[in-house]
Amino acid sequence: QKDHQKLYDQTGTHQDSHREGRGGVTTIARRYRLAAVGLGLLCVTAITVLWIQFNHLTAERDQLQTSNTNLTAERDQLQTSNTNLTAERDQLQKERDQLTKVVCLYCVYSEKGWKYFRSSLYYITTEKKSWTESRQDCQKRKADLVIINSGEEQVRRLITWIGLNDSKTEGVWKWVDGSALTTGFWWTGEPNDYEGNEDCGVTGYKGATSGPSTWADFPCHHPVFGICERISK
Structure with a gap:
């Protein structure tokens, strides 16, 4: 009986030790699991934070790019406006200088009998001469x-030479600058090249007092006053 009791005690002690061993392993495993779960949560949290920061930085980058694009567009617009304003300023200065020159020319030439009309100065000669x-x-x-x-440039009540002739080719009228006549203000029946000897143009024919049609062809050697034109460039 003592031997049986001893065996029982030994068996119980062994079983208790086995249970204690299993309990220790379970505790360690549980701790590992808790540590793994904690580490996983930390990783998830870290990834979430990094993702939020990434999205925030991406949004800031996009906003900065948009701002940069807008600023670039505004800069280009300002540069264009500046270029346009500079061109307008230069044009105004050019017009001012031109006007000043015209005024100065008019002041000088008006004392000598010249008349100003539409950017040109006009003078009627005082002696009758050939064309x-x-x-x-x-x-x-x-x-x-x-x-x-234009008809407004013509002189009425006084026959005067104009810068028009068909001396080179009969019927082909050209101005003194070589350009061809496109619009004429001929008197009725003119030009007629009377006796085949009329190759130079006059205005004021027959003392016309109304209407623009005052031109005629005259013999170029005929003594007539002349109208001079000086373009005020």
């Missing part, structure tokens, strides 16, 4: 016989 001599007279004054572009 060629009248043109030479104008050229001495740094001008030329007038090129008429």
